[in-house]
Amino acid sequence: MPQECNSCLYDDKHPFGMAFKDRTCLGCLTHKEKQTLDWQARKDKLIQITHKLKRHSKTYDCVVPVVGDAEDYFTVNEVLDLGLRPLIVCVNDYFKNDIAWHNLHNLITHFDVDSFVFNPDMNVYKELVKTSLRKYEHVLLPFLQLHTSFPVHVAYERKIPMIIWGQHQAIEQVGKFSHSDEVEMSKWSRQQHDIFTVDIDKLMGNGAQVQQRYVNYYRYPNTQALQKRGTTGLYLSNYIPWDPLKQNYNALTYGFIPQRQIATFDIYDRAGSSIYYDLHDLLKLKRVGYRKCVDHLVREIRHQRIKPTHAQTLADHYMNTPVNIKPFFNWLGVTSSGYEWFIEHKLSGMKHLLSKEPLSESVKLTKKISDLLVNGESPQRSFILFGKGIDI
Numbered sequence: 001m002p003q004e005c006n007s008c009l010y011d012d013k014h015p016f017g018m019a020f021k022d023r024t025c026l027g028c029l030t031h032k033e034k035q036t037l038d039w040q041a042r043k044d045k046l047i048q049i050t051h052k053l054k055r056h057s058k059t060y061d062c063v064v065p066v067v068g069d070a071e072d073y074f075t076v077n078e079v080l081d082l083g084l085r086p087l088i089v090c091v092n093d094y095f096k097n098d099i100a101w102h103n104l105h106n107l108i109t110h111f112d113v114d115s116f117v118f119n120p121d122m123n124v125y126k127e128l129v130k131t132s133l134r135k136y137e138h139v140l141l142p143f144l145q146l147h148t149s150f151p152v153h154v155a156y157e158r159k160i161p162m163i164i165w166g167q168h169q170a171i172e173q174v175g176k177f178s179h180s181d182e183v184e185m186s187k188w189s190r191q192q193h194d195i196f197t198v199d200i201d202k203l204m205g206n207g208a209q210v211q212q213r214y215v216n217y218y219r220y221p222n223t224q225a226l227q228k229r230g231t232t233g234l235y236l237s238n239y240i241p242w243d244p245l246k247q248n249y250n251a252l253t254y255g256f257i258p259q260r261q262i263a264t265f266d267i268y269d270r271a272g273s274s275i276y277y278d279l280h281d282l283l284k285l286k287r288v289g290y291r292k293c294v295d296h297l298v299r300e301i302r303h304q305r306i307k308p309t310h311a312q313t314l315a316d317h318y319m320n321t322p323v324n325i326k327p328f329f330n331w332l333g334v335t336s337s338g339y340e341w342f343i344e345h346k347l348s349g350m351k352h353l354l355s356k357e358p359l360s361e362s363v364k365l366t367k368k369i370s371d372l373l374v375n376g377e378s379p380q381r382s383f384i385l386f387g388k389g390i391d392i
Helices: 026-035 039-054 070-081 098-111 122-136 141-147 150-157 169-174 187-194 223-229 244-254 279-288 292-302 308-319 326-332 336-346 348-353
Strands: 062-066 086-091 114-118 162-165 232-235
Touching: 026 169, 026 292, 039 162, 039 232, 062 070, 062 150, 070 086, 070 098, 070 162, 070 244, 086 098, 086 141, 086 150, 098 244, 122 141, 122 326, 141 150, 150 162, 150 223, 169 187, 169 292, 244 292, 279 348, 292 308, 326 336, 336 348
Parallel strands: 062 086, 062 162, 086 114, 162 232
Antiparallel strands: none
16 A cells, blocks of 8 residues: 555655655645744845856856757746846747747747747657657656757856756655755656656667767757856746745736636646646656646645645546547557557546546636636647747
């Protein structure tokens, strides 16, 4: 039997690993330290660190990796408040719908920042996605590999001293470190917490038939070279008391469009993705035993906006919400027989969660949560291949 936390919904099957003290998970215990830290002093320290590092830059002070969701709005706003000159870098995952593209372009326009979107070779990317699905039952590994390495390459190649990320997930979810440890970006942390020890080479060889020259940016840069150049990756959540729902609610004032979801109440996190709460969510359920809604509910338990018993009721509801995954396989170019094979061999125990027209009954949220939500919109177009002159 898995060891369960007495305070939240997590158990020891969490993909980041979970430790317990007196039957309470370290994620909950680390969250409590937020009440004891001097956050003004921590913010002052962040200012000192960033101002010291930016003196070495002649162009941009930092790279800010984004996907275009609400957290990115908060991160970019904080970076600008620090007086930094950011270069916004986005890796196109090719899974974006019309809401995602609006939010990304609006972020760039509203904050008036320089940016570029990297569009990886489509054929190579799809080949890697297919292998990732077959070998690891994970649809996002190729994107995560790029998202966590390409911005670092940009910083190194352009001699930009900092990469600034939003939250450190392993701290916020499972308390793997203390906020005061001030953990920075590293190859080890990326391996353990972002790409789950699956680097690009594991998708090649007897997997994806891809030439090495196409995958350089999927690999993390040489650590010694980064250290020699002084390239540093910082996480804002070590210096700012991180509260995603409250922060993301404020993104509405900048023109951010939330997306109505059926598999979670959170309309901000990964709004605009055509797969995040569909196929990715089901594969997450198979791998670790729960869907993304549990991460959201645990977060709200810790911020005392919902009680564990109520959260469990919502988790039971969202965990059984059916979704339509067929559009993804159409995008991937999989034949009908290939699609049926995947269902039979990879999702055989989840056929009840597959539906062409998913429906979801309304659920009752607490007022503290509802006050930070609005009516999200539904996407009109999914899997928009925007980039390289293509808009289909």
